[in-house]
Amino acid sequence: MKLLHLDSSVLGPHSVSRQVSAAIVERLRQATPSLDIVYRDLTQSPLAHLSGSHLAAAQGAPAPAELGPDLAASKAALDEFLAADIVVIGAPMYNFTIPSQLKAWIDRILVAGKTFSYGANGPQGLAGGKRVIFAISRGGYYGAGSPAASLEHLESYLRGVFGFMGIHHPEFISADGIQVGPEHREKSLASALEAATTLHAA
Template sequence: MNLLHLDSSIMGANSASRVLSAAIVERIVETHGAVNVTYRDLAREPLPHLSFDAFTALDTGNDVQQFLNTDIVVIGAGFYNFSVPTQLKAWIDHIVVRGKTFARGENGPIGLAQGKRVIVALARGNVYSEGSPYQAFEHAETLLRSVFTFIGVSDIQFVVAEGLGRSEEARRASIASALEAASKVSTNAATPAAPGA
């Protein structure tokens, strides 16, 4: 099983999403004897943002091929200005590629990346979950769900730590709760889609 582990937080050792993504990967590796893990730190080695020249060559890029060769993607994502880090958005722009991860069908787009699993460790300073007065400001989970659904990934899970900026006590409690959730994440790869699905 091939696992791609991406971190995108700019917070380094103070990053909650990095702690959570590492815990998720550790659980999967401990459960499965043969997991080939590829780690990429998108904050330390960022991809260039799209230019026209880069856009026209995406279908021959290494990033989309690496994604296509992966069974499980674990993403550590911070939450900046109501969305994902720009480093993670740049990676997304390199893997959403017509003819590779999606195609145009008679009735609209068709996702070509079925049979993959995506687990996102998301850390937010405030509370944006359902029922929060700030719920409408949450554009990280909604963006990631939209992108991966668009390219055919149906098995998407989020482990969220939020309210981290409210107090040190709130931060500790939220991270502890998220780590508990991470310890219960299913470690199986997604079931491959049936041909023509």
């Protein structure tokens, strides 16, 4: 069984989402010692944002030689995702949505004919069957009914885009309110880490 672990926070060891995603992976590794784990740090080895040349190449246009490394990086990211049985993603909220590094990765895996297709009945996800677990962190509180609920474009976006690929039941472990104050951060992180260590492992 293969697990793909991704982190997208720019805060390194100070990152809450990184701590929680690592705890999730460790929980799964302990439950399945033979787990084949691939790790990708989207800040240390970022994928470039899409360019017009890249999109043209995806449509079948001749690719300039200098685009070769970028196309190879796209293929590697997509192949890693397709090969994974489990995907664990650390995703902090930056300015009400996902980090641009994570968006660049999603742009490389959201590929027609690979992870979704269009048919007579509309779009169909092709990447179902994977277990996807998100470790998300948010500086404030964005739950339903909260004053900032309309600004929540992290979890809602991730649910939408992965659902589009056929992954309709992603799991979320959340650490919220981490910028409200030290006590809120400590309590929220402890709660998220506990959820990670008691995660259903099968």
